[in-house]
Amino acid sequence: MEEPKVPRHVAIIMDGNGRWAQRRNLTRAEGHRAGMAALRRVVEACDKLGIEVLTVYGFSTENWKRPRSEVTVLMDLLLEWIRKERDELIQRNIQVRVIGGPGRLPPRTRQELDELVSATSGNTGHVLCLALNYGGRRDITEAARRLGERVRRGAMDPADIDESAVAGELMTAGLPDPDLLIRPSGEMRVSNFLLWQMAYAELWFTPVLWPDFGAEQLEEAIRVYQSRDRRYGGLREEEP
Ligand code: FPP
Numbered sequence: 001m002e003e004p005k006v007p008r009h010v011a012i013i014m015d016g017n018g019r020w021a022q023r024r025n026l027t028r029a030e031g032h033r034a035g036m037a038a039l040r041r042v043v044e045a046c047d048k049l050g051i052e053v054l055t056v057y058g059f060s061t062e063n064w065k066r067p068r069s070e071v072t073v074l075m076d077l078l079l080e081w082i083r084k085e086r087d088e089l090i091q092r093n094i095q096v097r098v099i100g101g102p103g104r105l106p107p108r109t110r111q112e113l114d115e116l117v118s119a120t121s122g123n124t125g126h127v128l129c130l131a132l133n134y135g136g137r138r139d140i141t142e143a144a145r146r147l148g149e150r151v152r153r154g155a156m157d158p159a160d161i162d163e164s165a166v167a168g169e170l171m172t173a174g175l176p177d178p179d180l181l182i183r184p185s186g187e188m189r190v191s192n193f194l195l196w197q198m199a200y201a202e203l204w205f206t207p208v209l210w211p212d213f214g215a216e217q218l219e220e221a222i223r224v225y226q227s228r229d230r231r232y233g234g235l236r237e238e239e240p
Contacts (some may be wrong), residue, residue, distance in 0.1 A: 007222065009177065009178045010203065020212065045219075059134070083112070086119070090123070136196065140195065164208055181198055
């Protein structure tokens with residue numbers, strides 16, 4: 001029998017840090033710090049399982065609405081994460097990519113993030129894609145605008161705007177679409193994550209909060225994924 005396939009691309013909405021902290025009478029900052037530790041475990045597990053791409057939602061375009069103090073905590077943690085993980089990411093041959101609008105991040109964070117992206121750009125192992133200041137609708141809107149500009153310049157015929165032309169302008173251009181979306185913490189929403197790219201993703205939700213997430217939950221999600229029958233709108237193979 002054929003070996004069950006691991007998903008090529010796993011996308012995760014890292015949710016529940018605040019509730020995890022609240023249940024322990026800890027600060028939200030401590031919850032996010034525990035979330036950062038979970039990210040480390042999951043990156044390692046993905047590497048071991050041979051998952052080609054892991055995309056994590058670290059900060060959405062809507063997260064700016066949070067109190068300034070929490071936004072600062074998240075930005076500081078991101079900088080701390082970059083500094084802590086840099087050497088290991090390089091050594092593990094992981095390529096770091098960023099989607100979203102990193103331009104709005106604090107200058108220091110942006111600079112070190114750019115450095116991390118270039119330091120790992122030649123890596124040939126799995127891709128860790130960080131969605132920072134990312135919004136799915138904005139991704140599609142900006143792709144549409146770029147295509148419109150090409151048409152205006154006379155470099156493209158509107159009749160040539162097809163799905164692959166749109167996909168090629170998205171921030172994830174060149175990456176396979178996510179096969180599996182994981183959302184911990186019991187929420188069952190896609191929250192403006194990879195809207196176009198998730199058209200055929202399998203969705204898996206768990207009540208486990210992100211800071212408690214690890215290899216065990218990832219493996220469970222993959223087992224469920226492998227038991228699903230992905231038909232992409234067609235019929236099962238044995239059906240006439
Ligand atoms: C959602 O939990 C989580 C976030 C908004 C941020 C995720 C950040 C981390 C995991 C820290 C490390 C990040 C990076 C990119 C290195 P929530 O605060 O919405 O939880 P709640 O719904 O329980 O309040």
